[in-house]
Amino acid sequence: MNIKNYINGNFQNPISNEWIDNYNPSNGEVYGEIPNSSKADVEEAYKAAKSAFKQWSQTTLEERSRILIKISELLEANLQRFAEAESKDNGKPVALAKAVDIPRAASNFRFFGNAITQFASESHESVGQNAINYTLRQPIGVVGCISPWNLPLYLFTWKIAPALAAGNCVVAKPSEVTPMTAYLLGEICNEAGLLKGVLNIVHGLGTTTGQAIIEHPDIKAISFTGGTATGAHIAKVAAPMFKKLSLELGGKNPNIIFADCDYEDMLNTTVRSSFANQGQICLCGSRIFVEATIYKKFKTDFVEKVKQLKVGHPSDSKTNIGALVSKSHLEKVKDYIKIAEEENGVILCGGQEVNVQGYENGYYLEPTVIEVPTDECRVNQEEIFGPVVTIMPFNSEEDVLQMANKVKYGLSATLWTNDLKRTMRMSNQLQAGIVWVNTWMMRDLRTPFGGVKASGVGREGGFEALRFFTEPKNVCIKY
Numbered sequence: 314m315n316i317k318n319y320i321n322g323n324f325q326n327p328i329s330n331e332w333i334d335n336y337n338p339s340n341g342e343v344y345g346e347i348p349n350s351s352k353a354d355v356e357e358a359y360k361a362a363k364s365a366f367k368q369w370s371q372t373t374l375e376e377r378s379r380i381l382i383k384i385s386e387l388l389e390a391n392l393q394r395f396a397e398a399e400s401k402d403n404g405k406p407v408a409l410a411k412a413v414d415i416p417r418a419a420s421n422f423r424f425f426g427n428a429i430t431q432f433a434s435e436s437h438e439s440v441g442q443n444a445i446n447y448t449l450r451q452p453i454g455v456v457g458c459i460s461p462w463n464l465p466l467y468l469f470t471w472k473i474a475p476a477l478a479a480g481n482c483v484v485a486k487p488s489e490v491t492p493m494t495a496y497l498l499g500e501i502c503n504e505a506g507l508l509k510g511v512l513n514i515v516h517g518l519g520t521t522t523g524q525a526i527i528e529h530p531d532i533k534a535i536s537f538t539g540g541t542a543t544g545a546h547i548a549k550v551a552a553p554m555f556k557k558l559s560l561e562l563g564g565k566n567p568n569i570i571f572a573d574c575d576y577e578d579m580l581n582t583t584v585r586s587s588f589a590n591q592g593q594i595c596l597c598g599s600r601i602f603v604e605a606t607i608y609k610k611f612k613t614d615f616v617e618k619v620k621q622l623k624v625g626h627p628s629d630s631k632t633n634i635g636a637l638v639s640k641s642h643l644e645k646v647k648d649y650i651k652i653a654e655e656e657n658g659v660i661l662c663g664g665q666e667v668n669v670q671g672y673e674n675g676y677y678l679e680p681t682v683i684e685v686p687t688d689e690c691r692v693n694q695e696e697i698f699g700p701v702v703t704i705m706p707f708n709s710e711e712d713v714l715q716m717a718n719k720v721k722y723g724l725s726a727t728l729w730t731n732d733l734k735r736t737m738r739m740s741n742q743l744q745a746g747i748v749w750v751n752t753w754m755m756r757d758l759r760t761p762f763g764g765v766k767a768s769g770v771g772r773e774g775g776f777e778a779l780r781f782f783t784e785p786k787n788v789c790i791k792y
């Protein structure tokens with residue numbers, strides 16, 4: 314099936330009529346084409362967005378809210394169709410897309426549809442000077458949203474929903490590897506009655522289509538989720554134009570397990586935080602540190618549970634681990650398993666490709682647990698972004714804290730303990746944007762989301778996102 318660009322409410326071919334193959338990772342076959350959009354397509358999308366801006370930014374909050382909530386309802390009504398499309402494009406189990414990706418995409422629209430009606434600005438009375446200041450929060454204009462392939466619609470809408478709620482018009486690009494649900498979203502926006510040109514979705518390569526968005530002098534803000542190297546490149550291009558930037562980048566998150574935790578809960582959640590979505594979630598706890606007193610027991614129990622995970626076709630309801638997103642990504646992850654062995658890591662389970670009967674050309678890999686001799690080895694320092702975790706023991710709180718922080722990333726951290734004082738001490742000192750204690754990936758959309766160090770700049774979520782997508786303007790009135 315060929316997909317098209319969504320510009321000014323219409324579905325259209327790329328101006329150059331050039332196309333890119335779209336692969337189904339579960340069987341390695343091309344199943345459609347996507348536009349290889351050029352600068353000219355981005356320009357057209359920008360013009361549509363610009364001409365819609367005046368009307369959209371003046372649309373009442375109630376009306377904006379109504380439309381966003383309508384989009385959310387339509388996504389929910391089309392749950393099965395969207396979940397199947399997401400799974401076919403990405404390789405994730407249909408059940409996961411149905412339980413997580415699509416419902417969370419719908420929640421993004423519902424949440425920001427509601428949040429905008431509660432968003433308020435501040436006023437400051439200049440006491441003794443007979444003056445009052447108030448802050449306007451005005452939409453920026455045309456903004457760019459660029460998202461990755463791991464949680465395609467979920468992260469795409471995480472940016473688009475607050476941008477639209479705040480009154481901006483959007484030029485957006487999903488990953489070229491997983492464009493399908495973004496394409497389908499266009500249909501839903503038309504059905505929900507979103508004004509033409511308010512949202513424009515341009516498909517193509519990061520280095521051409523994405524590049525045209527970040528280089529566009531009148532696209533004044535970029536919200537980007539993706540790899541750290543791409544984020545650094547975007548920052549370089551955008552800085553001389555003084556664009557507003559929100560960068561959600563890579564992670565290499567520690568999962569720290571103390572002996573006093575609720576063991577069963579920790580064990581089950583750790584399997585999930587290691588391998589959900591084939592380990593392709595920026596928040597996965599890919600470095601597992603276990604207190605030495607329970608290390609042996611944990612190692613045995615964890616490996617036994619991981620071996621029970623079923624790698625299979627994404628549409629099989631018994632599948633726990635589907636296909637990796639692409640052939641090149643599979644090769645990258647396999648390379649890291651080789652590197653681990655070269656660095657004296659011990660593969661406790663997994664490590665091999667899986668032949669799923671009937672889908673022999675799909676990109677399947679066993680969930681892999683590697684015992685590492687030191688936290689400084691490459692597999693413990695570099696983002697693998699696949700079904701691979703490392704484990705190693707620690708002796709003291711100080712040691713584990715030091716190892717947890719000794720990476721270039723700082724997105725999230727998970728802590729398993731029932732000691733309140735330790736929880737407080739460690740949460741204060743972990744270098745991360747998000748700390749989960751005795752849980753993982755529990756999300757409340759009002760909370761700030763983002764990372765420190767090489768994991769990004771800025772925060773999204775809740776009013777943080779609405780602040781990002783608006784310009785504050787102070788008005789000072791003397792009376």
Ligand code: NDP
Nearest residue numbers: 460461462487488489519523524539540543561562563595
């Ligand atoms: P990439 O950085 O390769 O790509 C992300 C997006 O940017 C894609 O749409 C890509 O297009 C586009 N892009 C690539 N080059 C450019 C460019 N020069 N200008 C503009 N856009 C460009 O990341 P991946 O898609 O490989 O995603 C995986 C990464 O995302 C991991 O590092 C992961 O940790 C991170 N991530 C971070 C999250 C967070 O919240 N912090 C959440 C989820 C993932 P195309 O794909 O078409 O090349």
